[in-house]
Amino acid sequence: MSIQIQLRNDTAANWTTINPVLAQGEMGVENDTFKFKIGNGSTAWASLAYASSILGYTAENTANKGAASGYAGLDAFKRVLNSGEVITPNSSFAGAGTVTTLTSTTTVSGNGTSFTTQLSVGDQITVGSQTQTVMAITSNTSLSVLANWTSAASGSAYTIVPGSNIALGANTKIYGPSNWNTGYAAGLNFDPNTTITGIYLTGMVFTVYNGSNNSFIWKTGGSTTNLMTLNGTTGVLTIPGTVAVGSTGIQIKTGSGVPSNSDNSPIGSLYLNTAGGATTTLYVKTGASTWTAK
Numbered sequence: 001m002s003i004q005i006q007l008r009n010d011t012a013a014n015w016t017t018i019n020p021v022l023a024q025g026e027m028g029v030e031n032d033t034f035k036f037k038i039g040n041g042s043t044a045w046a047s048l049a050y051a052s053s054i055l056g057y058t059a060e061n062t063a064n065k066g067a068a069s070g071y072a073g074l075d076a077f078k079r080v081l082n083s084g085e086v087i088t089p090n091s092s093f094a095g096a097g098t099v100t101t102l103t104s105t106t107t108v109s110g111n112g113t114s115f116t117t118q119l120s121v122g123d124q125i126t127v128g129s130q131t132q133t134v135m136a137i138t139s140n141t142s143l144s145v146l147a148n149w150t151s152a153a154s155g156s157a158y159t160i161v162p163g164s165n166i167a168l169g170a171n172t173k174i175y176g177p178s179n180w181n182t183g184y185a186a187g188l189n190f191d192p193n194t195t196i197t198g199i200y201l202t203g204m205v206f207t208v209y210n211g212s213n214n215s216f217i218w219k220t221g222g223s224t225t226n227l228m229t230l231n232g233t234t235g236v237l238t239i240p241g242t243v244a245v246g247s248t249g250i251q252i253k254t255g256s257g258v259p260s261n262s263d264n265s266p267i268g269s270l271y272l273n274t275a276g277g278a279t280t281t282l283y284v285k286t287g288a289s290t291w292t293a294k
Contacts, residue, residue, distance in 0.1 A: 110141040
């Protein structure tokens with residue numbers, strides 16, 4: 001006679017809505033995402049961290065575990081992306097405990113929180129009307145965010161928002177199909193404006209396409225200003241600010257008109273006058289307070 005073992009299961013939405021407390025060691029499976037959690041007898045479903053994912057992981061030699069080898073978040077597993085697979089962020093949920101924030105600081109202090117298990121760098125937290133991106137997690141009760149808080153909160157509830165970011169720890173490796181290193185039969189696709197944090201890449205070729213814009217844009221986290229933009233059609237790399245070259249920091253800058261002698265650029269720096277003119281288009285910094293037209 002055959003024996004069937006069936007685990008407790010439901011859709012991700014129903015698990016979140018019902019929000020049960022799993023018994024100690026009891027497993028609950030999301031039958032539409034194939035992720036699961038293991039109970040401790042006291043914590044509600046929404047506050048439990050996922051244990052792993054059933055599909056798409058293969059065992060990795062345990063000697064390669066740990067942050068130094070790039071498996072910090074995956075423990076003894078490495079992620080194998082299947083052809084055509086889509087990585088979808090989890091739904092937002094209420095974080096455990098309460099948090100306190102201070103105006104003009106980036107710190108978050110927790111009380112009864114589980115930052116190290118419920119959050120990853122690159123996730124977002126919402127406290128009151130403010131949403132911030134997590135930049136560093138120090139402990140279960142301490143983390144820092146990208147920008148200063150504009151208002152304070154004390155003992156407040158908060159929401160964890162995985163959002164569209166894929167956040168990876170330092171030296172994390174992404175494993176794809178074996179033919180990645182031999183051709184273009186497979187690829188890693190991100191939606192427009194996806195943010196990738198802390199990723200370590202080696203020997204990879206990027207084919208960049210961002211809709212009609214067709215460009216690869218570098219920004220600082222949360223910034224609305226582009227640091228660099230690579231146009232995929234023309235191949236032009238645009239850097240809005242000043243370019244510093246070498247250990248001495250010699251600068252290449254642009255402007256309209258004659259550069260100011262009070263400019264503090266190092267000697268040897270170049271200034272390109274966009275207004276042009278005979279012998280006044282290129283200037284070289286020849287003294288502490290002297291630009292010489294060439």
